[in-house]
Amino acid sequence: MTKRDYYEILGVSRTAQQEEIKRAYRKLAVKYHPDKNPGDASSEASFKELAEAYDIISDADKRAAYDRYGHAAFQGAGGRGAAGGFHDPFDLFREMFAGQGGKAGMGGMGGGIFEQFFQGGAEASSRDGKQRGADLRYDLQITLEEAFSGCEKEIEIQKLDACQTCDGSGAAPGAKTASCSLCQGRGQVAMSRGFFQVVQTCPQCHGAGQVIDKPCQNCRGEGCEERVSRITLKIPAGIDEGARLRSSGSGEAGIRGGGKGDLYVIIHLKKHSVFEREGMNLHCQIPIPFSIAALGGEVKVPTLCGLVDLKIVSGTQSGSTFSIRGSGMPSLQSPRKGDLYVRVEVEVPTKLNAEQRQALEKFSQLCGEENTPxxxxxxxxxxxxLSN
Ligand SMILES: [Zn+2]
Ligand SMILES: [Zn+2]
Known part of the structure; x- marks a missing residue:
């Protein structure tokens, strides 16, 4: 397979300036990020291809070599095994969006949920090998009743947590730390990649510059382990389908002392047997006897707080809608409540006995035009x- 041109992948011209290249990368990286395209292998491939292109074109030396030799510039000594010759596409992505945290967010990129995932990632990864824990997403189904009154939910998730054996330090009991032998404590090593020397994070100490002589056996020095955790979530009354709750620090543990990620809970409402929700309002349909529709009267109507009486005016037609103020869903922001809309269906009696039939026949004879608007x-x- 021939490799695509890096400029073409980024969608920029060969004379594009740094800023433009950066912008192009950011836009496309968000578009193709696997979190946004779960299970889509072609997006993932595009994401990696894009990271590779950006890695080269954003670096003046590498770009110059690419302009001169094309892809051949990177197929030298380091070889083609060289996905590793480039940045990890995810690291690159995090670096790009870290640091942005406090400032202008992601600059109007309109990422929605996605945008949130990478904010506050100021220490996503840093020179000393600390790595902020990943943010997690959990999809939670709740009932309409739970959304109405608010609730507490305990969920179980499997995630990376601080190692219990070493308490997150990564060191075995009595272990000592020493300067890393591979990078001599610098945290970085120079590697040759084709025509150049590339400085990389030291693979032995992961940039920390120091190594523990006896790493914790349980977590192999990482300081974290996979565990099932229970988390209690407070679900506010009035929450709706698709709402997103953030549980700060409930994501994965950081590596080598990095901060914890956050947990994002996405709310889904179970279908209700009686009510349909539309924003703060609820809708339901109830059958009423045709005698009540004709004579008027009261019927019992369900609400999420129990049954209430609804007055039916005489002469109500099937399909008429009555509203019950304040019997809808609560608002997340104010004490206001939505309304309940009740659509009545006039029920025609079935299985008439002789007496009922007689009464109806009598009734029918008494009916005139004024009874059937x-x-x-x-x-x-x-x-x-017909006259047209
Ligand atoms: Zn450990
Ligand atoms: Zn090292």
Whole structure:
């Protein structure tokens, strides 16, 4: 397979300036990030391809070599095994979006959830090998009743947590730290990649400059281990489908003393057997006997706080909607509540016995035009239609 041109991948011209290249990378990186395209292998491939292109074009030396020799510039001694010759695409992405944290967010990139995931990642990774723990996402299903009154939920998630054996230090009991032998404590090593020397984070101490002589056996010195954790979440009353809650510090543990990631909980509402929700309002349908529709009366209507009486005016037609103020969902921001809309369906009686049939036949004989307003207006319209 021929490799695509790096400039083409980034969508910039060969004369593009640093700022433009950076902007192009950021835009595309967000678009192709696997978190945004779960399970889509082609996006992931694009994401990696993009990282590689950016790694080269954003570096003046590498760019000059690429301009001169093309892809051949990077197929020398380091060889083609060289996905490793480039940055880890995820590290690159994090570096790009870390540091941005406090400032202008991600500069109007409109990433939604995604945007949030990378904010506050100021210490995403740093020179001394500390790495902030990953943010996690959890999809939580709750009932409409739970969304109505608010609730507490305990969830279990499997994640990287501080190692219990070494308490997160990564050191075995009695271990000593010593300067790293590979980088002599500098945390970085120079490697040759084709035509150049590239300075990389030391693979032995991961940039810390120091190594522990006896790493914790349980976590192999990483300071964290995979564990099932229980987390209690407070779900506020009024929460709606798709809402996102952040549980700060409940994400994965950082590596080598880096901060914890956050947990993002995405709320999903289970379908309710009686109510349908539309923002703060609720809708339901109830059948009413045709005698009540004709005579008027009261019927019991369900709300999320129990049954209430609803007055049906005489002459109510099937499909009419009544609203019950304040019987909808609570608001997240104010004490206001939405309304409940009740649509009535007039039920035609079935399985009439002889006596009922007689009574209805009698009733029918007593009916005149004034009793059937819908029929009257329909006849009018029909006449118009037929005369045209
Ligand atoms: Zn440990
Ligand atoms: Zn080292």
């Amino acid at each position: 819908l029929h009257r207006s329909f006849t009018e319209r029909l006449k118009d239609f």
